[in-house]
Amino acid sequence: MEAAELKIFPDKDALARGAADFIAARVLDNPGRVALCLTGGSTPEGMYKVLATKPLPWERIHIFWGDERFVPAGDPLSNARMTMRALLDKVPVPDAHIHPIPTETSGPEESAALYEKALKSFYGAEVLDPSKPLFDVVLNGMGDDGHTASLFPGAPQLNERLRWVVAAEPGMEPRVKRVTLTFPVLESCRSSLFLVAGAGKAAMLKKVLAGEDFPAARLKPRGDLSWFVDTAAVS
Numbered sequence: 001m002e003a004a005e006l007k008i009f010p011d012k013d014a015l016a017r018g019a020a021d022f023i024a025a026r027v028l029d030n031p032g033r034v035a036l037c038l039t040g041g042s043t044p045e046g047m048y049k050v051l052a053t054k055p056l057p058w059e060r061i062h063i064f065w066g067d068e069r070f071v072p073a074g075d076p077l078s079n080a081r082m083t084m085r086a087l088l089d090k091v092p093v094p095d096a097h098i099h100p101i102p103t104e105t106s107g108p109e110e111s112a113a114l115y116e117k118a119l120k121s122f123y124g125a126e127v128l129d130p131s132k133p134l135f136d137v138v139l140n141g142m143g144d145d146g147h148t149a150s151l152f153p154g155a156p157q158l159n160e161r162l163r164w165v166v167a168a169e170p171g172m173e174p175r176v177k178r179v180t181l182t183f184p185v186l187e188s189c190r191s192s193l194f195l196v197a198g199a200g201k202a203a204m205l206k207k208v209l210a211g212e213d214f215p216a217a218r219l220k221p222r223g224d225l226s227w228f229v230d231t232a233a234v235s
């Protein structure tokens, strides 16, 4: 793993453009099947809208999510719903290539088991091979408390090394149950990109970049790691 890159953009719009360019370049680097693992929350929405304008080989791209809130697919809190509206409804990705975390199940544990099965089937193996990353790009968010995906500070899920997907309790708003990929799976990628914006994130970003022990600082991807932030987040 190389040292992380930190790129600071003047504002949220420039950050959105920079991150969309980064993801588009990574997609074009791969002439075969491309796998993107996206994130939810509020930060990536503008970037998804920019990405939707890119003439990419969408028919070769598969979309996954790093975590989901355990709410129905049509709920405004759904990470997949936000991504669909900002990006996926506007580009010709085949429906069969869109892999949301299922939430119409008996509970987050069943959702996690089903998504783990789906990821293993896509990957073609039960065990991750360090020389064969699952994803081309993993996009990560960071909460004000330092969580990433739905891996919250102090949660037992932070130490999970065998399961690919687990159920989780929320550490902050919105207080709905979660389903999250675990560190080994989020780390199985060619490129990992954190997107952080806004003054509300500044205190935590400083701690995480200094290497303090928060979930976002624990992510050690196999491939390159970049932090794309706006000036407000480093204020």
Ligand SMILES: O=C1O[C@H](COP(=O)(O)O)[C@@H](O)[C@H](O)[C@H]1O
Pocket (backbone or CB within 6 Å): 039, 040, 041, 042, 043, 044, 067, 068, 069, 079, 140, 141, 142, 143, 144, 148, 149, 150, 173, 174
């Ligand atoms: O709850 C979540 O929060 C994080 C951060 O979201 P943001 O609103 O602060 O951008 C997000 O990455 C995650 O996917 C989501 O479930």
